[in-house]
Amino acid sequence: MLSKKTQYAFHALIYLAENVDKGPILISEIAQEKSISIKFLENILLELKNSGILGSKKGKGGGYYLMKPPKEIALAKIIRLLDGPIALLPCVSLNYYERCENCRDEAVCGLNEVMGRVRDSALKILENKTLKDILTKS
Structure with a gap:
């Protein structure tokens, strides 16, 4: 499940993409238009800026x-940045792998196999869908 932080990030990114012709957008405008706490939004936008997704002007x-066009911002990148792994179990995560505490042998674990397939299916979508793809639906 996406955290509120990531959901708000997507709302802010969509707003920035929809208003790209206006130039830099004040945080207060985004917060008001998307009904997000300014303080919470500040932290989110700073994280996006530090990762190179956003730029800012004082x-x-x-x-x-936006530092890149919406068609170049993969949804998977935003989710990983703000929520961490996309995989539902740490033992199938590509970027955040950890061995499961209760698992005796991953090679014969049915749950590991199924969750690996779930991860692959989710990644196939999230790495190929971009901010532009969700712009058309909002």
Whole structure:
């Protein structure tokens, strides 16, 4: 399940993409339009900025803006950045692998096999869908 933080990040990114022609957008405008707490949104946008997804400009005419076109921002990247692994079990995670405490042998674990397939299916979608794909639906 996506955290509220990630859901809000997607709402903010969609707003920035829809208003890309306006230039940098103030955090207060995004917060008001998307009904998100300014303080919470500040942390989210700062994280997105530090990862290179957003840029910011200070002073008059300042605010946040997308560093890349929406068609180049993969949904999987945003989810991993804010929520961590996409896999439902740590033993099938590609980027955050951890051995499960209760598992005796991953090679014969049926749950590991099924969750690996779930991960692969989710990744096939999330790595090939971008911010542009969710723009058309919102």
